[in-house]
Structures are given as structure tokens and as C-alpha cells.
Amino acid sequence: MPSTARPLRKLGFLTIGLFDPADPAAGHESTLRIIELGERLGFDSAWLRHRHLQHGISSPVAVLAAASQRTRRIALGTAVTPLGWENPLRLAEDLATVDILSGGRLNPGVSVGPPTHFDQVKDALYPDTAEAEDFSYERVRRLLDLVRGKPASDFSGREGFEVFSDVVQPQSPGLGRRLWYGGSGLRSARWAGEHGLNLLTSSVVKAEQPDGPWDFAAIQQSLIREFRARHPDGDAARVSHGLVVIPTDSASPEQRAKYEAYAAQRLPRTSSPQGPGRLLFAPDLVGTSQEIAERLSAHAAFREVDEVAFALPFTFAHEDYVQILTDMATSLGPALGWKPAG
Incomplete structure (x- = not known):
């Protein structure tokens, strides 16, 4: 089996927590069972995406609070919480509470920018302050300061019995020290490094150069190197990689056909930058663990990291996720030099 330049030290997975709006409890329960399975399989971390006004988990911090009481070892993260929807003070309280409940296992990942479809949602989200809200990195800095213990008030002490x-x-x-920034461009990578965060990379980068050809892996590698060049920990600064990876070792013929059709449907968006943000997507990796390990070992950015949070596809069934996670833990992870935890 091939090996990466850095043998894989931490294996994680990421899920959107899809649910049927007619029966949301079943989808949330499925997500909790998947996290429990991940712990039994020896995964190091489980991460939840954050989806507002969609049929995916809108409150990952609440779901992770529940997961913290059904697991004992696995790290629990968000990848990512868009801070444009959040009040940093209130979020700091929630994060600290769940971290206490989990015994120090929470890994919050965040990003900045205006909320998606802001013009349509601003009257509900910020009815009086929409035009004054700051959606820049300053919002992350406020959260960082509050989590790290900087004053939130100029009053402390006793007032009556309180x-x-x-x-x-x-x-x-x-x-x-366990806060992460989800960055897809050089500016974000630099900012995250300078402020001592960890860096979450994914299957999306910004194609900041105007002309092609565009090499996803090379762009992502440049982000990782820029981040570490600015981080106090240098080459030891933590980076997690997050491609969509679908091993098929134990999949049925029907599952393989479904996975291959899913990847093929999404492949056209990987050929050139998409939309005004010029987002470049990585192809989904579908195949046996050996085939995927070979492709990852040749991936310039993947060779820079020793921890991953592989993204699960959005629309699959619970039994598909069980098969994919089992193959990741028993075949793909070991092929990349990883050993199950605990």
C-alpha cells in the first residue's frame, strides 16, 4: 500500500446530518448513531456541517451536546459554523458549555462572510441592524477573545444575592487552542495563521489566479504552506484535510453504482472556477481503499497533512454511511498509515 509523506495520524469524518422535514427526529437520531459508530470504529473525530433554512443540521452545537453524552472519546467538531448567523458572545457560552459536557472534546470550526441569501433573510435575522453588522474577520476575533477569557463586561462582583x-x-x-478556521483562499489562510487558529481545508478552494489551467491540489498546498508560514507553531500548526472520499471495498453492486453516479453528476464543476467567488471543487474520490490511497498519496496538499475529516456525501442512506465509515476505518485509514484510537 502507498504511504503519504506524513503518515495519517488522525482520521475523522464530516456529515451534513440530512433529515426528512416530515420526520426530522429520525434524521437527527441517524446522525447520533453515526457518531457512536465512528467512536466504536476508532475514528478520532466526527464533524457536523452547519445548514440554515435547509434540511440539514441547523444547530450542530446542540446535536454535539447530545453526542457528548453518548460517546466518551471521539472529538466533536463543527465544519463550519458561519459566524454571520451568530452572536459571538452567545456562541462562546454555548461552545464552552458543550466543551465542559464533553470533557474537553469540542473542536469548533468557524468561517466569516454575510449569511447566504442575506437580502432574503436579513429582516428575520437582523431586523434593526442589518446594515451595521460586521461580517469580517473581526467577528472571529471577538469569538476568540471571549473563548480565551478576555472580559465581556466592565462589571463583576456581587449584586444582592447574585x-x-x-x-x-x-x-x-x-x-x-481547539478553534478552527475554514479557509479556501490565501487571505483566510494568512489570517488564521497569524491569529493562532487551526486550519480546516475542504474540497473547495478559491481560484485566485485569473487564468487556467487550475490545479486544485497545488492551490490547496499553497494555502497550507501560507498558513503555516504565518502560524506561531510553524510546520507543527494543525491542518485538517476534507475531501469527499467514498471507499467501496464492502459496498454492494447497487451501492457502487449509486456512488459512481453521484460523483459523475458532480464532476463537471471541477473543471473550472464556479460563480462570482471563483470556487474550484475537487473531484469526489470513489473506489477501493487501495485506489483511493494511491490517489491521495499523489495529492500535493494531502501530503502536507496528518489529519483528515473526510466528507460524507449529502444524500445517501444510513446504511450507506455505515458501509463507507466501516471501510474507511478498516481499510482506507490503515492504508494511509493510520491506527484506530482507543
Whole structure:
């Protein structure tokens, strides 16, 4: 089997937590069972996407609070929480609470920018302050400061029978070191490094050069190197990789056909930058664990990392995720040098 330049040290997975709007409880329960399965299989981390006004998990912090009580070891993350929808002070309280409940296993990933379809949602989200809201990196800095214990108030002390703190409560030591930024461009990579965050990369990058040909892996490699060049920890700064990876070792013929059709449907968007953001997508990797390991070992960006959060496809059934995760843990991970945890 091939090996990467850095043998894989941490294996994780990412799910959107899709549900049927007519029966949302079943979809949320499926997500919790998938996280429990991940822990039994030895995965190091489980991550949830954040979806607003869609049929995917809208409150991953709440779901991870539930997962924290059904697991004991696996790290629990968000990839990512778009801060344009959040109040940093309130989010800091929620994150710290779930981190305490989980025993220090929470890995919050965040991003910035205006909420999706902001013009259509702003009257519900920010009815009085929409034009004044700051959706820049400043919103991340506020969250960082609050999580790391900087004052949120100029008042502390006793007032009658009540005691007030000037910092977010609870405080969870170590949470500030487990904050991640989801970056797809050089500016984000630089900012995340300079501010000591960890970096989440995914199957999407910004094609910032005007003309092709565009090499996804080379662009992503440049982001990782720029991030580490600006980070206090240098080459030891944490980066997690997140391609869509679908091993088929134990899949049925019907499952293989479904997976291949899914990847083929999404392939055209990988040939050139998409939309005004000039987003370039990586092809989904479908095949045996050996085939996928060979492709990853030749991937310039993947060779820079030693931890991953492979993204599960959005629209598959629970039994498909069971098969994919089982193959990841028993075949693909070991092919990449990984050993199951605990």
C-alpha cells in the first residue's frame, strides 16, 4: 500500500446530518448513531456541517451536546459554523458549555462572510441592524477573545444575592487552542495563521489566479504552506484535510453504482472556477481503499497533512454511511498509515 509523506495520524469524518422535514427526529437520531459508530470504529473525530433554512443540521452545537453524552472519546467538531448567523458572545457560552459536557472534546470550526441569501433573510435575522453588522474577520476575533477569557463586561462582583463575572461562563481551559478556521483562499489562510487558529481545508478552494489551467491540489498546498508560514507553531500548526472520499471495498453492486453516479453528476464543476467567488471543487474520490490511497498519496496538499475529516456525501442512506465509515476505518485509514484510537 502507498504511504503519504506524513503518515495519517488522525482520521475523522464530516456529515451534513440530512433529515426528512416530515420526520426530522429520525434524521437527527441517524446522525447520533453515526457518531457512536465512528467512536466504536476508532475514528478520532466526527464533524457536523452547519445548514440554515435547509434540511440539514441547523444547530450542530446542540446535536454535539447530545453526542457528548453518548460517546466518551471521539472529538466533536463543527465544519463550519458561519459566524454571520451568530452572536459571538452567545456562541462562546454555548461552545464552552458543550466543551465542559464533553470533557474537553469540542473542536469548533468557524468561517466569516454575510449569511447566504442575506437580502432574503436579513429582516428575520437582523431586523434593526442589518446594515451595521460586521461580517469580517473581526467577528472571529471577538469569538476568540471571549473563548480565551478576555472580559465581556466592565462589571463583576456581587449584586444582592447574585454574583456576576466579567468573562464568559463557564470557562473551558484549552478550548481556545481547539478553534478552527475554514479557509479556501490565501487571505483566510494568512489570517488564521497569524491569529493562532487551526486550519480546516475542504474540497473547495478559491481560484485566485485569473487564468487556467487550475490545479486544485497545488492551490490547496499553497494555502497550507501560507498558513503555516504565518502560524506561531510553524510546520507543527494543525491542518485538517476534507475531501469527499467514498471507499467501496464492502459496498454492494447497487451501492457502487449509486456512488459512481453521484460523483459523475458532480464532476463537471471541477473543471473550472464556479460563480462570482471563483470556487474550484475537487473531484469526489470513489473506489477501493487501495485506489483511493494511491490517489491521495499523489495529492500535493494531502501530503502536507496528518489529519483528515473526510466528507460524507449529502444524500445517501444510513446504511450507506455505515458501509463507507466501516471501510474507511478498516481499510482506507490503515492504508494511509493510520491506527484506530482507543
